[in-house]
Each structure stands twice: as C-alpha cells, then as structure tokens.
Amino acid sequence: MRVLVIEDETKVGCFIKRALEEESYAVDLCEDGAKGFEMALATNYDLLVVDLMLPSMSGMDILRAVRRERIQTPVLILTAQSQIDQRVKGLDAGADDYLTKPFAIDELLARVRALLRRGVTESFGILQVDDLVLNLATREVTRSGQRIDLTLKEYALLEYLMRHTRRVLTRPMISEHVWNQDFDTFTNVIDVYVNYLRNKIDRGRTKKLIHTIRGSGYMLKAD
C-alpha cells in the first residue's frame, strides 16, 4: 500500500513516514502543498495523509482539487485546530477521516488501516486465498494454520497480491503500490521479492498460489 504524506513540519512528516514504513507501507513525503497535489495526480496512491496548514496550497484546497479530478483515494487530514468547523469542513470537502495534532502513533496507524480496509470490509479485515490467510489488523500470515514470518517488504507485496487476486499484476503496478518514489524501475527487485515470497508460501506445497504470467507479471490465485 502506497501512501503520500503532505506535511510541512519536517519532523512531523519524517516520523509519520517512518511509522508507516515500519508497518510495511511505501511512503512518499512532500512538504509543499502544490507539489504534493501534483504528486497525488501523477501516482495512483492508496492513501493520502494531508496536513491542513501548508505553504503554497492549503490541505483543504488539495482535498477539493483531488476530488474535482475524480480521484477517489481515501484522504486522512491532519489538523492542529481542534475547532469542530475545521474538521466538518474537511470531511465535507471529501476527507475520509481526520486526526487532531498531537496524535498517538497507534491511532494514526489504526486509522490508516481502517481507511485501507474499506475495500475488504465484508471479510472483517481478513484476506484469504485457499488456505493462505492474511490478517490486516495483526499483519499475521498463515498457511494451513502455520504461521509464516515475512519481512516488511514481503508482507507489503503479499498484501497487494492478496487484495487483487485473480488479476494480472504487472511490474509497474506492483512497484507503484509497494515501493515509494525512490524505487529504481530498472532493477529486478520485484522478481527477487516475488521469489522470496514463493519460498515462504509455496515451497514444499503441492498447490502453488503465486503464478508467473509470462511477459506481463504475476497473479495470485487458488487454482
């Protein structure tokens, strides 16, 4: 899951980025409103975290502009103002949730999880393909009841594959959602990580879940 954080306070932006990265999210950080808006247009983010008070373009303006461009990405707004009208205005302008500064890291992560779970609410935050189960809340992965330990990147990759089962996922799609803007497209990092995942999930099992689609990318499916 790839997240764009637009926050002008360098230190605040940095710890948010770090906290999200430690939860396996790919994070881009931007300190300027107008530049952040351009980034939100250019990349298909899974979530935007936007501070309301920003230089050059306010968080509220970014929110309105993003929604005008018919981008439905969930938006979490950060505000230092505890006044209700700011939050109401933000939610009315198309924000999905808000956090008032100062906030607890755990709450930030819980709200981010909740916003990203929106597509899979029917399954109570549990993704399942055959006997492979991924719990979005605890980030626990099991196959046939056996716990599988994954690195952050492996987990992020698996979550992305499991959110889009039975669909061909190209390398650019995977890099866009699992890696941040520092990712170098001309490497075989994706293939390397897919192999790591295969080793942990499919090795020694008769039923393979991760399939290579020649010439285009990968697919996760049960048969």
Place this chain on the structure above:
Amino acid sequence: MPLRVRLTLWYGSALATVLITFSVVLYVITARNLRDDVDESLKETAATAVRSLEERGFLPLLDEEDLLSQFPELARIDKFFQIFSPSGTITIRSPNIKRYEVPLSQKALETAFLGQSLLETTKYPNEPQLRLISAPITYRGNFLYYIVQVGTSMESIEDTLRHFFILLTVAVPIALAVSLAAGWFLAGRALRPVDAITLAAQRIAGGDLSQRLAMQTAPDEIGRLVETFNNMIGRLEASFRQIRQFTSDASHELRTPLTVMKGETELVLRRARPLEDYHTVLESNLEEIDRMARIVDELLFLSRADMGAVKIELLPVSLEALVEDIHRQATVLGQDRTIEVVLGTIVPARVQGDELRLRELLLNLVENAVKYSNPKGKVTINLITEGQQAIISVTDQGIGIAPDNQHKIFNRFFRTVEARTHTKKGTGLGLAICSWIAETHKGCISVQSELGQGSTFTVTLPLAPRPA
C-alpha cells in the same frame, strides 16, 4: 414591578393628586362665591328696603298689602321679608313665607339695637337652608322703629353645588382612568425599544456577538442607547475575535512541537532500537522543548505587557554604543552563515529608554536580518538623527516580504510562507515584542521591503532632551 407599571402608577398618582386638589379647591371657591353672591344680594335688598322705608316716612302699617302697595319694589324681590317690632314680634311678613314661623333671633335683635345688620343661616327639618339678614330701621339713626328681615332659600345654590359635586366625583375618576390607560399605552410604546434591546442583549449574551440592534436610530435617548450598545458590542466582538485568533494561533504553535515530541517518542518506543535512535529522538525533543520554552516566555512577556505589568525604566541610553555592541554580537551570528554585518552611518544619539529592552529590540531585528538573509548576504545597520528623532535602520538582502504581508508581520504569530519555508526557527512573536518596545518608548517601527530583494526595518525613537 415592571417599569411600565411603575411609570403608569407614578403618573396616575400624580395626576390623581392634581385632579382631586383642583376639584376640591374649585368646589370650595365656587361654594363661597355663590354664598357671597347671596349675601351681597340680601344686603342690597335689605339696604334698599330700609332706605325706602326710612325715606318714605314709614309709619306703623296694617298689613302687607298696604306695604306692598306703598313699596312695590318689595313685592318684586325674589325673597321673603318680615318686619319685626323692636320687641321682636312680627308685624308684617311677605306671603311667600307663610308656611313657617321664622322668629327673630335674640342675637339679631341685639345687633339691631346696636344699629347693625346681621347675616344668619337657619335650617328647618327637610327644608333647604335659609339665609337671613336682619337690618334695623331707625329714625335719624338712633331710634329703632322696626327691624326688617330679608331671607332667601339656599335651595338653588345647594342644588348647583350638589350637581357640581356629582359632576366632579364622576368626571375625575373617568378622566383619571382615561389618563391611566393613555399612560399605560404611552409607557409601553416608549419602553418597546428597551424590550427589543433586552432581547438582543440576551441573544448576544448567549454568545452570538455578530448580533446588532437594527433599529431606526432617531437621535433620541433610545437611539443613543442603541448606538452606544452597538458600538460596545462591536468592540467586544473585535476583541473576542482577536483573542480567539490569538488562542488558536498560540495553540497551533504549541501543538506542533508537542506533536513532534509525542510522535517521535511513541515511534521510538514501539520496539527495541539501537541506542543512537533514542539519542536522536532525545536531541530532537530537546530542540522542541527549547522552541516551546521560547514561545511560552514570549507569550508571557506579551501578556504581561498587555496587562501593563512590564516595568520600563527610562534612563539616558547612548544608542551609538548600543548599536556597536549589537553589531559585535551579530557579526558572530553572521559568521556561521557567511553573512556580513556592517555598520553604515553611525552618529551619536541619546534617548531616554530602558537599555535592556532597547537591546532586545535591536538584537531581534538584527538576528532576523541574519536569519532571513541568504548565504553571502550583507546586513547594514545605520543610526542617524533627524530633528528630534533618532532613526535606526537594519537592512538585509534576504527573502523580503510581500506588500500584502508587510503590515501583518507585527501581528502575533504571523509568519509569512517565505519565512516558514526559509527556516523552521522563529516563533512569530519577535516583531510583536519589538513593536511593543518601540511604542512604549514613544517611538515606532516600520518596514520597507521587496519580495526576494530584502527588507529594511526602521525604528524611530525620540531623542533625549539636551541637558541644560
């Protein structure tokens, strides 16, 4: 008791007092005038009768027919008359009295012997009062022949007075009632704007300071009240807005370091980490603590300044020495960022001031100039005098301030986007403090600037009067 009721009651009682007093006085005067008229008329009649009888050589008469034929004027009078002998027995009496015996009183008889007339009132049961005059008929003024008594009934006067009394007792309460009703109505009308003001005041007290009394502002008492009230609410609203803005700004400025400290600390505590991670977080937190401490100090200073609790000691201060001292400090500050701080024109100038505060003011300006300069920039300090003013200017070649923002930078917490982007340091309170210090020294502070080109801050202070 509502004002309307009280006004009506006051008005009513005043009116009732006036009406009743007036009625009583009117009644009494009318009654006396009517009685006086009767007495006058009786006296005239008696005098005429006596004169006629004396002049015509009045001798003992047999009966009233003789008398009336001899003295026809007696028959014309609307009164009855009797003629008594000096012994008090009736000799003759007019026919219109026949029904009653009206004897001559002892007092009238005595008075007649003294040659005087006497007016009396007498009353018979179930009859109107009678008014009588008894006059002596004398010969050559000293020999009493007869006593003539003329009387008249007071019936018509009593009737008149009774009617008048009834009229007054009916008319006064009616007039009073009508006046009370009119007073009630008028008081209500006069007080209606007061009610409107009360309602509006209640709404405003409920927290809606944007409310105003919208009323026809005739230049009367109510109009003036409305105007005063609206002005007062306007000032209240402005100062409330200012306080709210200030509180919101202050909380924002304090929340940012809190957010950083809370976030970084929570993050580093989420799992075991290398020692240097904790070190980094603690150092960062220390920075934020310093930033908060500075904001709190400056806020405290400003709020004490607002309350007039900051004492300024006015002593002679040599500005050129102060400027040179500041220049030395600023040179050190500038060295780190390769910014040159130079002195331009410096002339001797003495002002009355608090050296500590003036140093704070100038240091703040020079620090700002260094802070918002680009590397290899130049900051120039000038001190000149002009008339009775000392003028200190600090010029930099830094980021500058857009014209729209130039008047706002002295507001508390205001920082331009350029300033925020340029450096995270700065509380947005320094220039507010500078402005306060300049003003308490009866001076002022101003800025000329061009975005991207640099700024000049100018402080004008009145020179100290020359020692005699």
